[in-house]
Amino acid sequence: MEYARRLLDKNKRNSKAWGAIFYQISHLAEIIFSLNQLRFRVRDYAIFEICNTEMQSIEKTSTVALRKLGKFILWNASPIASINFLEAIHAFELLSHRTLQVASPEPIIFSFFIQDLYALHDEINKISGENEKINCGEYS
Amino acid sequence: MLFAVSIALLLNYYVVESMQGWLPFSTMMVMLTSTGSALYQGLQRFFIISGVVIVGSLIFPPFHLLYTRMYYVAIGAVVGILANIIILPDRVDYECRNAFVPILKSYAYYFPAIVDLLLKSNLIDAEREKIHTEKNLRKLPQWVYEVGFDSTLQMGYRYFFMKVGQMGEILFAMHHLARHSFSDQLLNVIREPLLQCIPRLEQFIFSLITVLELKKLREGIVDFEAELATMEEKFRVMGSPLWEGLEGEKDAVYLAEFIYDLRDLRSAMLRLTEALR
Numbered sequence: 001m002e003y004a005r006r007l008l009d010k011n012k013r014n015s016k017a018w019g020a021i022f023y024q025i026s027h028l029a030e031i032i033f034s035l036n037q038l039r040f041r042v043r044d045y046a047i048f049e050i051c052n053t054e055m056q057s058i059e060k061t062s063t064v065a066l067r068k069l070g071k072f073i074l075w076n077a078s079p080i081a082s083i084n085f086l087e088a089i090h091a092f093e094l095l096s097h098r099t100l101q102v103a104s105p106e107p108i109i110f111s112f113f114i115q116d117l118y119a120l121h122d123e124i125n126k127i128s129g130e131n132e133k134i135n136c137g138e139y140s
Numbered sequence: 141m142l143f144a145v146s147i148a149l150l151l152n153y154y155v156v157e158s159m160q161g162w163l164p165f166s167t168m169m170v171m172l173t174s175t176g177s178a179l180y181q182g183l184q185r186f187f188i189i190s191g192v193v194i195v196g197s198l199i200f201p202p203f204h205l206l207y208t209r210m211y212y213v214a215i216g217a218v219v220g221i222l223a224n225i226i227i228l229p230d231r232v233d234y235e236c237r238n239a240f241v242p243i244l245k246s247y248a249y250y251f252p253a254i255v256d257l258l259l260k261s262n263l264i265d266a267e268r269e270k271i272h273t274e275k276n277l278r279k280l281p282q283w284v285y286e287v288g289f290d291s292t293l294q295m296g297y298r299y300f301f302m303k304v305g306q307m308g309e310i311l312f313a314m315h316h317l318a319r320h321s322f323s324d325q326l327l328n329v330i331r332e333p334l335l336q337c338i339p340r341l342e343q344f345i346f347s348l349i350t351v352l353e354l355k356k357l358r359e360g361i362v363d364f365e366a367e368l369a370t371m372e373e374k375f376r377v378m379g380s381p382l383w384e385g386l387e388g389e390k391d392a393v394y395l396a397e398f399i400y401d402l403r404d405l406r407s408a409m410l411r412l413t414e415a416l417r
Contacts, residue, residue: 026270027316034313034397037404040306112397115390119316 166216180288340364
């Protein structure tokens with residue numbers, strides 16, 4: 001992040017456009033740190049056996065969405081479609097309501113996790129939108 | 141390192157009377173180790189150089205030079221490793237302290253900025269403190285995870301490293317939550333106890349720093365458990381079904397998560413205190 005900040009300072013000409021994207025990417029990192037808290041909060045790891053499939057689906061779809069976002073920003077590849085990621089979140093949310101809220105001793109932590117997943121999804125879409133503005137020349 | 145290489149050059153010139161650079165080269169290479177791993181990594185590098193010398197001598201004859209070269213490499217390695225261990229020993233505790241203290245200080249300033257962002261939407265201060273914290277976090281002593289780091293120290297230092305890193309992650313997570321704009325009604329529920337938490341958390345962190353700096357604590361560590369409990373209680377009284385694990389509004393979920401993060405932060409700090417005993 002610090003390196004990116006220095007790059008932005010050097011290239012002041014483009015920094016307004018990229019500053020907006022950078023700000024959102026740093027927000028993305030914060031959300032990922034927030035998601036990571038689940039690791040410390042769940043004390044009984046057996047609970048992950050219940051949601052193994054859904055978790056793996058989230059992992060795959062979020063990785064694809066983030067990679068596509070990277071390609072979109074760097075090489076103007078096709079705009080990202082994070083619909084699969086959203087579906088994976090919905091599946092996890094459904095499971096959470098049906099099972100995890102009953103099976104987990106602290107069901108609230110899964111509510112936090114789901115909310116952070118939605119925030120991650122929204123942030124990916126925001127960055128994508130911001131990048132489209134740059135491509136359309138809105139900042140020039 | 142300059143000192144040891146100078147010794148190696150003098151040895152090379154006056155004692156072994158060699159015009160080749162194997163001795164100083166070997167000294168220099170075995171001295172390039174990370175903090176706390178001088179012996180292990182020095183020996184590892186010595187074996188790698190020995191391997192290269194053996195293979196090189198097999199490929200490029202004459203083979204009888206192998207013994208001379210190995211002799212120089214071995215002397216160079218001994219000089220380098222001894223210099224690292226005896227003349228310039230690693231001060232692991234000092235290095236760690238120097239790395240951890242600024243990080244903990246930046247946490248102490250980052251937390252009030254996050255609370256300010258949450259209660260007054262003061263984004264600039266929070267961003268500035270975040271940048272400052274990120275800069276300090278880059279100085280985390282990652283060498284405690286190096287293979288060969290002193291086995292008697294590694295468990296404690298790695299635990300401390302992990303907990304300090306976790307505190308940073310929690311603060312970044314809180315920053316994400318504080319960006320959200322909450323209704324005044326919701327914020328008023330936790331405003332007072334949260335503001336009371338700020339000086340207590342700062343005091344807690346500065347007490348940790350005092351102990352880390354090997355100074356005597358003038359007073360006991362002030363905890364913010366009571367303020368945290370008040371915050372949770374007020375949130376419960378408000379009738380939020382969240383704590384029972386039911387569906388809640390986004391605002392309420394975020395604020396509950398913020399309180400939960402604060403509890404996690406306290407827990408990480410308590411673990412640090414225990415580790416320092």
